[in-house]
Amino acid sequence: MATHLVAPPAWSQPHSVSGLNAHSVLNIREDIDQTLDVGSSAIIGTIPHDASDVMVTGISVAIGDAKWREIKYNGTVGWVNARYLKPANMLLERPEALQCAGTEPFWNVAIDENASTFLSPDLESPIELDYLRLAPGIGRSDLWGHYLGSADGAYSLTVIVRYTEACSDGMSDLTYDYEALLLGLSASGAPAYGCCSISR
Structure with missing residues (x-):
């Protein structure tokens, strides 16, 4: 097949x-x-x-x-x-909660206004993040910026999410509706790429 x-x-x-x-x-x-x-x-x-x-x-x-x-x-x-x-509706709606992950480097961010978290291989357990704000894309209904930060200020992450219908994690046959760029993972400011699905 x-x-x-x-x-x-x-x-x-x-x-x-x-x-x-x-x-x-x-x-x-x-x-x-x-x-x-x-x-x-x-x-x-x-x-x-x-x-x-x-x-x-x-x-x-x-x-x-x-x-x-x-x-x-x-x-x-x-x-x-x-x-x-x-x-049920042809208008694109922003998901309320997303699970985003990337490879090389590996990372995982749960985006939720009530309970966001960040996890990477160098962490023993997920870091709780405050959901600071949402910034919809300028002139685009398929683009959102999610701003997250830890209470102690050690982590400040921005996750740019876009509805593409074609994001590949590079490791499986799966396709994801949302792609993500993670900013704040690297001290150099380099973005990390990943895919997102709706949290279930």
Whole structure:
């Protein structure tokens, strides 16, 4: 089965099920991002043909000719065929909470107004950060600057997030809806690159 990176078809926001008849359900599969084999992945739930509150996380993968998106529905997180999803609203909405990570160097930032954290290999545990402010992009609805800092002033990070539908972590077949530039990781001011998904 051929695999390749794919840009997901719609924003990470509530989606509706589309294209199923009234007697059908949309199966939720488990772990296809790891196996890249739909047939061997267990069905862990179903979604009614008329559901309108399916949350996509912003992660997708291509398996053969099909696009699959990671979703959360009624507490179940799994994968569904993207051809049966459509955005509930065509306006791009800013995610309330994101999980962003990068490689070389490795880093991880949880962006949340209530509980942001930063983690890197040289830290034993995540550092709690205050969410200082949000700066939407000038003239762009797909760009946001998140400003974070630790209470002791030791860490001051800026995470520039952009909706691209095509961010690759360089280590897997997954594609992420959001790319990130992290400023403040290096004393030189050099940005670090990464990808983000919606926190679930």
